[in-house]
Amino acid sequence: SQTIHQWPATLVQPVGSPLSLECTVEGTSNPNLYWYRQAAGRGLQLLFYSVGIGQISSEVPQNLSASRPQDRQFILSSKKLLLSDSGFYLCAWRAGFDGYTFGSGTRLTVV
Amino acid sequence: SQQGEEDPQALSIQEGENATMNCSYKTSINNLQWYRQNSGRGLVHLILIRSNEREKHSGRLRVTLDTSKKSSSLLITASRAADTASYFCATDEGSNYKLTFGKGTLLTVNP
Numbered sequence: 001s002q003t004i005h006q007w008p009a010t011l012v013q014p015v016g017s018p019l020s021l022e023c024t025v026e027g028t029s030n031p032n033l034y035w036y037r038q039a040a041g042r043g044l045q046l047l048f049y050s051v052g053i054g055q056i057s058s059e060v061p062q063n064l065s066a067s068r069p070q071d072r073q074f075i076l077s078s079k080k081l082l083l084s085d086s087g088f089y090l091c092a093w094r095a096g097f098d099g100y101t102f103g104s105g106t107r108l109t110v111v
Numbered sequence: 112s113q114q115g116e117e118d119p120q121a122l123s124i125q126e127g128e129n130a131t132m133n134c135s136y137k138t139s140i141n142n143l144q145w146y147r148q149n150s151g152r153g154l155v156h157l158i159l160i161r162s163n164e165r166e167k168h169s170g171r172l173r174v175t176l177d178t179s180k181k182s183s184s185l186l187i188t189a190s191r192a193a194d195t196a197s198y199f200c201a202t203d204e205g206s207n208y209k210l211t212f213g214k215g216t217l218l219t220v221n222p
Contacts, residue, residue: 043214099156
């Protein structure tokens with residue numbers, strides 16, 4: 001079966017520290033992968049998407065970057081976190097023609 | 112950018128009643144999808160309706176799509192307390208299957 005793993009579930013990081021969030025997918029190959037951020041009480045904002053290894057498209061200029069070192073691995077990074085980077089980060093993959101499957105999310109608090 | 116806008120922002124009903132949520136969008140779409148998010152969790156795909164479809168059913172869910180008005184509605188019949196969640200519409204405009212989400216409707220079903 002196809003599953004998506006995202007970790008960690010929660011993270012508290014000081015301003016200026018680096019960030020690395022990882023997402024992996026099992027049971028499929030060459031998936032489209034997506035990183036979204038959700039601010040408190042708001043909708044989802046698409047940050048990055050990838051249609052293949054090493055192929056990253058950025059939707060919003062910001063303090064974050066993404067990488068796809070392997071077919072089923074998608075990483076969200078930052079060299080120096082800002083307070084405004086706080087939020088709920090969600091990884092997703094396109095599950096055929098029936099929509100996205102989302103990971104369980106990472107709640108990031110920058111202090 | 113925000114494509115879909117849900118209405119109302121919040122809805123509170125009694126168990127057994129029907130809940131109707133609306134979504135409006137701005138541009139042409141390939142399909143429109145509805146997702147559910149329980150508090151602090153990832154999103155779960157509920158139903159997808161293609162641009163050439165007008166109505167679709169799945170269990171207690173009924174979705175309509177009016178492309179001339181650029182609007183969709185999600186009806187949940189015979190609601191249950193377990194239906195309490197935020198509901199999001201998302202539009203697929205056809206470019207790399209990126210989904211653009213609205214801000215969501217918070218549905219509370221009181222037992």
